[in-house]
Amino acid sequence: xxxxxxxxxxxxxxxxxxxxxxxxxxxxxxxxxxxxxxxxxxxxxxxxxxxxxxxxxxxxxxxxxxxxxxxxxxxxxxxxxxxxxxxxxxxxxxxxxxxxxxxxxxxxxxxxxxxxxxxxxxxxxxxxxxxxxxxxxxxxxxxxxxxxxxxxxxxxxxxxxxxxxxxxxxxxxxxxxxxxxxxxxxxxxxxxxxxxxxxxxxxxxxxxxxxxxxxxxxxxxxxxxxxxxxxxxxxxxxxxxxxxxxxxxxxxxxxxxxxxxxxxxxxxxxxxxxxxxxxxxxxxxxxxxxxxxxxxxxxxxxxxxxxxxxxxxxxxxxxxxxxxxxxxxxxxxxxxxxxxxxxxxxxxxxxxxxxxxxxxxxxxxxxxxxxxxxxxxxxxxxxxxxxxxxxxxxxxxxxxxxxxxxxxxxxxxxxxxxxxxxxxxxxxxxxxxxxxxxxxxxxxxxxxxxxxxxxxxxxxxxxxxxxxxxxxxxxxxxxxxxxxxxxxxxxxxxxxxxxxxxxxxxxxxx
Numbered sequence: 001x002x003x004x005x006x007x008x009x010x011x012x013x014x015x016x017x018x019x020x021x022x023x024x025x026x027x028x029x030x031x032x033x034x035x036x037x038x039x040x041x042x043x044x045x046x047x048x049x050x051x052x053x054x055x056x057x058x059x060x061x062x063x064x065x066x067x068x069x070x071x072x073x074x075x076x077x078x079x080x081x082x083x084x085x086x087x088x089x090x091x092x093x094x095x096x097x098x099x100x101x102x103x104x105x106x107x108x109x110x111x112x113x114x115x116x117x118x119x120x121x122x123x124x125x126x127x128x129x130x131x132x133x134x135x136x137x138x139x140x141x142x143x144x145x146x147x148x149x150x151x152x153x154x155x156x157x158x159x160x161x162x163x164x165x166x167x168x169x170x171x172x173x174x175x176x177x178x179x180x181x182x183x184x185x186x187x188x189x190x191x192x193x194x195x196x197x198x199x200x201x202x203x204x205x206x207x208x209x210x211x212x213x214x215x216x217x218x219x220x221x222x223x224x225x226x227x228x229x230x231x232x233x234x235x236x237x238x239x240x241x242x243x244x245x246x247x248x249x250x251x252x253x254x255x256x257x258x259x260x261x262x263x264x265x266x267x268x269x270x271x272x273x274x275x276x277x278x279x280x281x282x283x284x285x286x287x288x289x290x291x292x293x294x295x296x297x298x299x300x301x302x303x304x305x306x307x308x309x310x311x312x313x314x315x316x317x318x319x320x321x322x323x324x325x326x327x328x329x330x331x332x333x334x335x336x337x338x339x340x341x342x343x344x345x346x347x348x349x350x351x352x353x354x355x356x357x358x359x360x361x362x363x364x365x366x367x368x369x370x371x372x373x374x375x376x377x378x379x380x381x382x383x384x385x386x387x388x389x390x391x392x393x394x395x396x397x398x399x400x401x402x403x404x405x406x407x408x409x410x411x412x413x414x415x416x417x418x419x420x421x422x423x424x425x426x427x428x429x430x431x432x433x434x435x436x437x438x439x440x441x442x443x444x445x446x447x448x449x450x451x452x453x454x455x456x457x458x459x460x461x462x463x464x465x466x467x468x469x470x471x472x473x474x475x476x477x478x479x480x481x482x483x484x485x486x487x488x489x490x491x492x493x494x495x496x497x498x499x500x501x502x503x504x505x506x507x508x509x510x
Contacts, residue, residue: 040077048077049211053086060117063089068212070140070205072196082193084205085144087113088135088213089121099242100213101132101497102206104139106224106248108199109377111143112136120221124483125494132219132497137209139229141190141197141380147373148193148380150186156371157316160363164321164413165306172393175416180423183383186376187425194426197377198384203233207240217242217441219497223480224248224454227445231462234437241437243497247446248480251458253434253465256382257389257399257418261406262455264414268407270331270452271295273477277334278341285345295409298327301347302409310352318352324413326358331452333484334477379420387428388421395419438467442502444493448474448481473508486510 042049048070058065065087071077091097103124105115116136124134138145151159159178166172186194206229210218219242222230227246234241254262275291275298278284286294302320309317316322330340336358343354364372390396396415403415421428437443443466447459456473463471474481474489481489488509495501 040071040074044077045071045074045208048208051212053212055088058087063087063117063121065113068137068205068209070201070208072193074201074204080192082140082146082196084140084146084209085113085138086135086209087116087121087137088133089116089129091133092126092130095127095131097133098131098498099133099215099217099219100135100210101128102135102137102209102218102220104136104220104222104226104229106222106226107142107374107378108139108225108229108381109142109374110225111138111372111374113138113144125490128494128497133213135209135213137205139197139202139377139381140205141193141373142377143373146193147190148186148197148376149189149373150182150376150379151371153365153369153371155181155185156363156365156375157369160325160359161316161319161321163306163319164324164416165302166416167306176393176419176423179420182379182420183423183425186380190376190380191425194380195384195429197380198429199229199232199381200236200430202381203229203236206233207237210240215242216240219243221245221247221482221493221497223482225250227454227462228252231435231437231443231466234440234443234466235435238437238440241440241443243441243500244443245446245482245493245496246443246462247482247493248451248454249445249447249459249462250454251461251465253432253461254458255389255432256386256421258432260389260414260418261399261403262458263453264403264411265406266455267328267331267410267414267452269450269455270477271298271327271407271409273450274331274334274337274340277337281341283341283345285341285348298344299409301344305347305352310347310350312352312356316356318347318356321413322359323347323352323355324410325362326355328410328452329358329362332479379424380426383421383424384426384428385430386432388424389418391422393419434465435462436465436467440466440468442468442470442500444472444496444503445469446472446474446481446489446493448476448478450477451479453479470502470505471507472503473506475508475510481509 053066055064055066067083069081072080072082103120104112113136121134141148162178220230228250230244230246272291275294279288286297305323306320309319312318330336346354364374400415403411445463447456449456463469482493486509492503
């Protein structure tokens with residue numbers, strides 16, 4: 001598997017991340033601290049805040065696209081620039097336009113432009129789209145914004161198949177070599193941008209965009225990792241923070257190792273929910289006993305695939321690593337559970353094609369064998385935002401029991417996968433810390449009780465940290481809550497976005 005540090009709304013990806021210290025802030029103009037902590041003045045940044053966006057039709061009906069410029073290094077704003085892809089769809093009316101609503105689907109590495117054009121710009125509730133221009137910017141290093149590149153298709157195929165549950169020293173060395181090769185590929189292909197894709201820098205890019213859009217305050221909906229991005233913006237620019245919805249929230253106060261371990265437990269919780277549903281069905285491929293029995297059968301399947309990968313109808317075979325990725329991908333949305341049941345049933349019959357398809361969706365692998373830059377950007381941002389979870393294989397072995405306690409099924413693989421940033425070439429620039437964002441307007445934090453990728457306790461923690469945070473709870477399955485079928489959640493968030501009405505403290509939705 002890959003970095004295990006991914007948070008997204010699409011049901012295909014996951015893991016943990018870190019936080020970059022932002023330096024001092026104020027209620028209006030925050031110094032433009034770079035990852036290294038050096039600050040640029042507003043005067044030095046004026047060429048960026050004063051630029052004009054040249055909007056053009058961009059192939060999707062009613063959408064406009066533009067490219068905004070930002071300094072590659074905020075400590076040296078007069079140096080190299082980076083181009084960032086922006087898209088929008090105008091407010092449809094009726095009703096008075098409120099402003100722009102910036103959206104981010106998470107990742108890090110998810111394309112916000114793709115999310116806007118494929119879903120948010122046409123699928124968000126009509127009253128919200130009526131009164132906001134829906135806007136997205138691909139973060140630096142992502143998709144259309146000077147994307148980080150690391151491996152070609154064949155090399156990425158090999159990387160995704162490396163065994164993440166090494167049985168001996170030889171397999172352990174092979175896994176470490178795969179992480180080193182991945183990091184070296186990123187450095188070779190994208191070395192100039194790697195030190196400048198931090199979450200703080202992306203948040204500062206968002207403030208430039210806010211001004212270019214003509215908005216006094218930033219209104220924003222961020223999902224998964226996007227909640228960390230939104231919280232970071234609020235910390236940097238509390239006086240410019242408008243209506244922020246942070247859905248599927250992160251806890252920025254935790255270290256990478258703590259986040260990874262918590263998320264491991266989150267996937268165990270989600271799998272137990274799936275298993276409880278499955279074993280009530282006569283055709284459950286994991287039997288009709290208890291969820292614990294089902295977990296044991298899945299573990300046995302993984303062990304069998306470790307020893308003897310399955311045919312898939314193509315040159316790649318389904319080993320334990322890809323099978324685990326496929327199962328985890330289906331945990332993001334309960335609507336994928338029927339597909340997972342069929343995929344497991346086919347695997348039990350010796351055909352790994354369906355689990356491979358789930359894994360390919362997670363990795364955004366196309367039928368022609370090419371990959372999007374999702375996983376490359378994911379690692380680049382995460383490995384920069386916080387020190388690695390583990391620095392050596394010995395560290396992994398010391399922590400193994402806690403990961404296996406968190407998840408008997410997924411713990412071993414996720415512990416080893418947490419080693420990836422140990423070999424990164426760009427030095428990490430941040431550390432875990434609480435985000436309070438004192439002086440910011442009310443912020444709505446949304447948590448789902450059985451969220452696999454961003455455990456519910458993270459939402460509780462972030463809402464408590466934020467000086468103006470309010471927690472909205474969704475009692476259910478899947479990753480994130482807004483726009484996923486709960487009228488209670490959608491009504492509460494819509495009222496906040498449209499009228500500024502904050503949900504009552506402790507509000508829970510089913």
